[in-house]
Amino acid sequence: MNSTLPDILVIGAGIAGASVAAELACTHRVVLLEREEVPGYHSTGRSAALFSESYGNAAVRALSRASRDFFYSPPQGFSAYPLVKRRGSLHVARTDQAKELDEFLALKDVAGLVRRVDAAEAVALTPVLRAEAVAAGGAFEAGSADVDVHALHQGYLKLFRHRGGTVLTGANVTALAYGGYSWTVVSSAGTFRARIVVNAAGAWADKVASLADILPMNIQPCRRTAVLTEPPDGMDPEPWPMTIGIDESYYFKPDAGLILISPADETPVEPCDVQPEELDVAVAVDRVEQATVLTIHRIRRKWAGLRSFAPDRSPVIGYDGAAPGFFWLAGQGGYGIQTAPGAALLAAALVREETLPDALKGFDPQSVAPRRFAGAYSRPVQR
Numbered sequence: 001m002n003s004t005l006p007d008i009l010v011i012g013a014g015i016a017g018a019s020v021a022a023e024l025a026c027t028h029r030v031v032l033l034e035r036e037e038v039p040g041y042h043s044t045g046r047s048a049a050l051f052s053e054s055y056g057n058a059a060v061r062a063l064s065r066a067s068r069d070f071f072y073s074p075p076q077g078f079s080a081y082p083l084v085k086r087r088g089s090l091h092v093a094r095t096d097q098a099k100e101l102d103e104f105l106a107l108k109d110v111a112g113l114v115r116r117v118d119a120a121e122a123v124a125l126t127p128v129l130r131a132e133a134v135a136a137g138g139a140f141e142a143g144s145a146d147v148d149v150h151a152l153h154q155g156y157l158k159l160f161r162h163r164g165g166t167v168l169t170g171a172n173v174t175a176l177a178y179g180g181y182s183w184t185v186v187s188s189a190g191t192f193r194a195r196i197v198v199n200a201a202g203a204w205a206d207k208v209a210s211l212a213d214i215l216p217m218n219i220q221p222c223r224r225t226a227v228l229t230e231p232p233d234g235m236d237p238e239p240w241p242m243t244i245g246i247d248e249s250y251y252f253k254p255d256a257g258l259i260l261i262s263p264a265d266e267t268p269v270e271p272c273d274v275q276p277e278e279l280d281v282a283v284a285v286d287r288v289e290q291a292t293v294l295t296i297h298r299i300r301r302k303w304a305g306l307r308s309f310a311p312d313r314s315p316v317i318g319y320d321g322a323a324p325g326f327f328w329l330a331g332q333g334g335y336g337i338q339t340a341p342g343a344a345l346l347a348a349a350l351v352r353e354e355t356l357p358d359a360l361k362g363f364d365p366q367s368v369a370p371r372r373f374a375g376a377y378s379r380p381v382q383r
């Protein structure tokens, strides 16, 4: 090992890159390269900040479960603030959605986390709901939580630096090449060499792979819109759970005295600094007004962010099958915050080729391995 070279270069300092870099810095010399001047500018800074163990597909739910302990008991000194604050979540169903609700409640690993509530209890939990929106009742998860995403992200960056890691911002990676048992990574902050490259570039993960002539995982960035609205005078939304249409056609939750609403849109777009579209804002208002007795007049803020999905909607975590030392940590979709601690532990163990830590007991890495797409559209990289 060359004493002047880092062992690992991590590309992207959102929550994925920051968390895995912090885990890897225990054992390796790691440099974290971020294109923007401020880490967290893209998806990480634009989320709805929910931790729910019943949200997402089976692989996502397993990684969320593996993250729970970290959220509630982070390492000492990780953050001056609690990372999570209890916020129940309530999936509600109209009469025509009763089957969808039943199927959700029947999921084996969800059943122990959520309980069925009837329409009356659903309205007691979220008093602004219209009777029609909850006619078939709902599923209530008491153990979900709001995440302090800033504290989580900054905590990982601080831990990373404390463990000797280097963060370089304004470092746009523009070229990647493998040769002589190491990667050469060209960025606007300099050229680096390392044995291992971790691709944590979020919506740009496929673009980064293409710089190295590595086939894409077909990770599709999708725009999602969020709008902060003012509650009617005299109404305090704080006690409400996050309330979600069972078909995920809308959701809303309290947010520091305001109400965050979303049409839960998922529009495929090219990776970019995505902005909200007026139509999506209008759809958010319309859907929430249809499901509730709220009349939304005052919008304080609106934004959009990218949720990036692999074709099967599971994250992509592991070494590329065709390129030595090229590791994927991408495709977290709408769950990259709540899965971050578990995914970082998994990724660090896989990078080091170690057995998985206790938090991931029973987790099958094959469910997220890049190789699961091998038959579909991979081929060995020509060098």
Ligand SMILES: Cc1cc2nc3c(=O)[nH]c(=O)nc-3n(C[C@H](O)[C@H](O)[C@H](O)COP(=O)(O)OP(=O)(O)OC[C@H]3O[C@@H](n4cnc5c(N)ncnc54)[C@H](O)[C@@H]3O)c2cc1C
Pocket (backbone or CB within 6 Å): 011, 012, 013, 014, 015, 016, 017, 033, 034, 035, 036, 039, 040, 041, 042, 043, 044, 045, 046, 047, 048, 049, 050, 051, 171, 172, 173, 174, 200, 201, 202, 203, 204, 208, 224, 225, 226, 304, 305, 306, 307, 308, 330, 332, 333, 334, 335, 336, 337, 338, 339
């Ligand atoms: C509206 C909305 C609501 C959401 N709600 C939730 C939620 O409630 N719970 C939840 O768990 N998740 C939620 N998510 C999803 C979550 O925000 C993402 O899954 C997560 O932030 C992805 O993190 P990341 O680090 O992979 O991506 P990012 O934060 O986008 O980080 C990737 C970084 O890579 C950098 N980069 C890219 N290319 C290069 C390059 N060539 N060189 C150097 N750097 C590069 C980018 O600048 C960027 O900073 C939501 C997302 C949105 C948009």
